[in-house]
Amino acid sequence: MATSHQPPRPDALTMEVVELIGEVVARYHADYEEAAAGHALTGAQAKLLGLLSLEPLPMRKLANRLKCEPSNVTGIVDRLEARGLVERRPDPADRRVKLAAATEEGRRVAKGLRESLRFAREPLAGLAEEERVVLRGLLQRMLSTGEAEA
Structure with a gap:
């Protein structure tokens, strides 16, 4: 008789912690969406801008970090670029690759967004x-x- 090795069932405390983490995540996302809207951004635009405020990134890496298709990232970058928050520039390491980078205004908006996250801070x-x-x-x-x- 073959026995399957399934992980043990989580105990009540573990399940309660999982539920609490879920509630924290839900509140953080709601606060993030509200903060983004306060800057006339969608949540995806705000997340992308936040990533680019730390370092310029190629589209493919942005897509991986945002867990979406590169074509979606292109549209988001286009909209942020039209607002002067992001720019495209050649990658100094490989001039065939374009990097998306936050402009000075984009970094200012990203900083304001982070500072306006009440749930994460309070x-x-x-x-x-x-x-x-x-x-x-x-x-x-x-x-x-x-x-x-x-």
């Missing part, structure tokens, strides 16, 4: 510094464990 401010350090470490550990399994 509850964390209510935690003591050592609690935030512990939470950061736990989240980093969860994410690195998830990457190792993927």
Whole structure:
């Protein structure tokens, strides 16, 4: 008789933590969409602008990070470029590749967007510094464990 090795069923505490993480994610997304709308951006435009405010990226890498098709990224970049928030430039390492990069105005808007995220900021401010350090470490550990399994 063959036995299948299925992972153990999650206990009640694990399920409660999963539900709480889900609620945090849902609230963060709602706050992010509201912040984006306050800057006349869609959520996808805001996420792309946020990525580009950190570093210029090729379209394919943007598509991978946003988990969408490169053709979708092209349309988003086109709309942000029309508003003067993003520009296309040749990749210095490979001139055949175009990089999308935030303009100075794009970086200013991205910074304003991050600063307007109330849900992400206010509850964390209510935690003591050592609690935030512990939470950061736990989240980093969860994410690195998830990457190792993927």
